[in-house]
Amino acid sequence: MPSTSREVHLIRRPEGMPVPEDFGVVDTALPDITAGQLRVQNLLLSIDPAMRPRLSAGQPLNEPMSGSAIGRVVQSLNPDFAEGDYVMHGASFREFVNTEGRGVRKLNVDPALPPSVYMHVLGGSGFVAYGGLLAIGQMKDGEQVFVSTAAGSVGSVAVQVAKIHDCYVIGSTGSDEKCRWLTEDLGIDVAINYKKDPIRTALKAAAPRGIDVYFDNVGGAHLNAALPRMNVLGRIPVCGMISAYNNFGAISDPVTTLSNIIYGRITIRGFVATDFPELKPRFDEEMTAWVKSGRVKYQETFYEGIENAGAAIIGMLNGVNTGKMMVRLAQ
Amino acid sequence: MPSTSREVHLIRRPEGMPVPEDFGVVDTALPDITAGQLRVQNLLLSIDPAMRPRLSAGQPLNEPMSGSAIGRVVQSLNPDFAEGDYVMHGASFREFVNTEGRGVRKLNVDPALPPSVYMHVLGGSGFVAYGGLLAIGQMKDGEQVFVSTAAGSVGSVAVQVAKIHDCYVIGSTGSDEKCRWLTEDLGIDVAINYKKDPIRTALKAAAPRGIDVYFDNVGGAHLNAALPRMNVLGRIPVCGMISAYNNFGAISDPVTTLSNIIYGRITIRGFVATDFPELKPRFDEEMTAWVKSGRVKYQETFYEGIENAGAAIIGMLNGVNTGKMMVRLAQ
Numbered sequence: 001m002p003s004t005s006r007e008v009h010l011i012r013r014p015e016g017m018p019v020p021e022d023f024g025v026v027d028t029a030l031p032d033i034t035a036g037q038l039r040v041q042n043l044l045l046s047i048d049p050a051m052r053p054r055l056s057a058g059q060p061l062n063e064p065m066s067g068s069a070i071g072r073v074v075q076s077l078n079p080d081f082a083e084g085d086y087v088m089h090g091a092s093f094r095e096f097v098n099t100e101g102r103g104v105r106k107l108n109v110d111p112a113l114p115p116s117v118y119m120h121v122l123g124g125s126g127f128v129a130y131g132g133l134l135a136i137g138q139m140k141d142g143e144q145v146f147v148s149t150a151a152g153s154v155g156s157v158a159v160q161v162a163k164i165h166d167c168y169v170i171g172s173t174g175s176d177e178k179c180r181w182l183t184e185d186l187g188i189d190v191a192i193n194y195k196k197d198p199i200r201t202a203l204k205a206a207a208p209r210g211i212d213v214y215f216d217n218v219g220g221a222h223l224n225a226a227l228p229r230m231n232v233l234g235r236i237p238v239c240g241m242i243s244a245y246n247n248f249g250a251i252s253d254p255v256t257t258l259s260n261i262i263y264g265r266i267t268i269r270g271f272v273a274t275d276f277p278e279l280k281p282r283f284d285e286e287m288t289a290w291v292k293s294g295r296v297k298y299q300e301t302f303y304e305g306i307e308n309a310g311a312a313i314i315g316m317l318n319g320v321n322t323g324k325m326m327v328r329l330a331q
Numbered sequence: 332m333p334s335t336s337r338e339v340h341l342i343r344r345p346e347g348m349p350v351p352e353d354f355g356v357v358d359t360a361l362p363d364i365t366a367g368q369l370r371v372q373n374l375l376l377s378i379d380p381a382m383r384p385r386l387s388a389g390q391p392l393n394e395p396m397s398g399s400a401i402g403r404v405v406q407s408l409n410p411d412f413a414e415g416d417y418v419m420h421g422a423s424f425r426e427f428v429n430t431e432g433r434g435v436r437k438l439n440v441d442p443a444l445p446p447s448v449y450m451h452v453l454g455g456s457g458f459v460a461y462g463g464l465l466a467i468g469q470m471k472d473g474e475q476v477f478v479s480t481a482a483g484s485v486g487s488v489a490v491q492v493a494k495i496h497d498c499y500v501i502g503s504t505g506s507d508e509k510c511r512w513l514t515e516d517l518g519i520d521v522a523i524n525y526k527k528d529p530i531r532t533a534l535k536a537a538a539p540r541g542i543d544v545y546f547d548n549v550g551g552a553h554l555n556a557a558l559p560r561m562n563v564l565g566r567i568p569v570c571g572m573i574s575a576y577n578n579f580g581a582i583s584d585p586v587t588t589l590s591n592i593i594y595g596r597i598t599i600r601g602f603v604a605t606d607f608p609e610l611k612p613r614f615d616e617e618m619t620a621w622v623k624s625g626r627v628k629y630q631e632t633f634y635e636g637i638e639n640a641g642a643a644i645i646g647m648l649n650g651v652n653t654g655k656m657m658v659r660l661a662q
Contacts, residue, residue, distance in 0.1 A: 255587075
């Protein structure tokens, strides 16, 4: 058993875009575990847009940064955990952690799948997409569906779940390359590069039969463009997982087409993943099968090693990743 | 039986605010009714904001104007109607009408109430207020409720239904006199004169425990002010009955606080009266009892005589009425 663990600390608050000097790698003593404790070796760190605001306020200086991590129990004096268990927890940005198990959740990793998928398509972002469409959006088979940030971790699952339900699916994203991924690999019907084509006219052309469900990740100009296209009794689930951090500005852009909710009897509803716990067992079963069969696809970008965790945050904020950004500490 | 009926025609499309010369009173022959027909004497004509756009487009020239009317069957050769029946129908702006009964609905007028209440508090606007709060807004007893245009035909019923359900009720309206009516006569907790006090700061002060249900009749600045005050899982029913016509501009004003729907998991939902038919029997029973006991109050303004129907429209558009505007043709 190692007697030390390397950790990544925030050592200085960034001004604007973070730089490598804002982060420090610190070697810390790792005491033996005592009765009731377990030791977790972290395998994967999640790198999220939500981390940026915490660097300015919230994340203490000179402490290991917090965030979601997947690890493996390497030693246990706690009856609830056994050596070899996969776990998910919030004590990220360190190689090892001793814990009494509070906030540590066992992960039932399918042996045919890499643990990393529980960070995204089989984790929170996948569940938000699934429940946002089915529980909040009340999506029915064959409906007309529009998803913004369709190539993102939530959006890419949403468009694929909608296609599985035989919907006509329109997605918007910010590059031709992502548009190609959406149409050629994920099989959606129309992909709009909103940076090239004004979303309002592009969406009008892409939705000849209107929109029944708009899965909104961004608000602003996208919501403004979608509202006049909504069919009667249309639904707009508004997802808080990514837009809340990544697109806060966008979603607060003025929206001037709200009168459409009267004529169309439209429902707009903000939600979080805890709004539909009853869907979790069905999600686990269906999504696991879809990912294993390749019917639901995903993209991942890994940085290797704890010493690159700061660089991974900087890279994510600069958009270098394709799909979910993670740091891999061990296999 | 009379052999002629006076009708009001639109004889010229108004430019801007209508003037008396846009309307003409025409004496028309009234043939005897034939088998299957009935003759209705109109008692009350409803004067609505929705009439204004039809004067510019939709209402044919040199024909009796259409609109909602309450009448009494004075002669019937139709087995579905009997002499003396009260009816509601769309053949307004004339003293008498012969009809085969299509679009004519029998009104079950409570003998203790004037028929005019079926034009507002016991009619469409009352039902929209009732169902908007209870079915769409899912209002629970004791919640914090905010209603815009609270002194209007929909809003004034909404605030009173909310008070009956022991809610803390805030209403906004456009004059001190209406504020006094809301607090002193209708018993709401806080009335805001939005023309004197900026709605955003006034609402913040008026809602120390936030807002659970915002019954939105106007959108725009009011919706913008309400969104940051909404409690978690708050509901915003958006009523189409009056705002669609009266405040179209207002509801399309830019809204910049929509990001609150994510954090608060807020639902915004546009609706019309046909969205909750299952509530109609309970509404009829409860609202009839409340109106009879004086627990739900209302205001009415009458113009007298078919020759004043055009003047009533002009008056309504200039805001001369308090409460529901009607033209009385007969008792």
